[in-house]
Amino acid sequence: MAKDNLFDEEEVYTLTDEDGVESEFRLLASYELDGATYFALEPLTDNENGEYVILRKDYDEDTDEETLVTIDDDDEFDTIADIFDDMLFEDGAEEGSEETDGE
Numbered sequence: 001m002a003k004d005n006l007f008d009e010e011e012v013y014t015l016t017d018e019d020g021v022e023s024e025f026r027l028l029a030s031y032e033l034d035g036a037t038y039f040a041l042e043p044l045t046d047n048e049n050g051e052y053v054i055l056r057k058d059y060d061e062d063t064d065e066e067t068l069v070t071i072d073d074d075d076e077f078d079t080i081a082d083i084f085d086d087m088l089f090e091d092g093a094e095e096g097s098e099e100t101d102g103e
Contacts, residue, residue, distance in 0.1 A: 013041060015068065028052055029087050033080065039068060040084045052088075054080055 011027040025041035032038075037057040042050075054077065055068040071077040 012044065013039075013068070015041075025053070029084060031080065031083055031087070033083070038071075038080045038084075040088065052084075054084060056080075 013025050013027060014022050015025055016022050024044040026044055028040040028042050030037060030039050039055050039057065040052050041055065042052045054071065056071050058067050058069045059065075060067045071080070
């Protein structure tokens with residue numbers, strides 16, 4: 001069974017990329033699907049386009065810690081991206097969607 005969560009309180013994550021550069025991200029939503037948890041994260045700086053990243057929670061056996069990883073499988077990414085797009089833009093704010101006048 002899938003579980004989703006849109007957050008009212010702001011949660012901020014500091015992520016380190018492969019070059020060692022740290023960036024802060026605000027958690028927009030999380031979603032659990034087929035035993036995996038996914039996060040939609042928005043950069044706190046330089047995000048005029050409303051873009052966000054999607055990461056999957058994983059367990060690193062070497063460090064014995066939970067980590068957030070990129071999704072390499074195209075089908076998996078497309079599935080979860082569609083879910084987050086529906087969750088985050090369900091009010092018609094998505095680019096190209098039609099606006100309604102109180103219908």
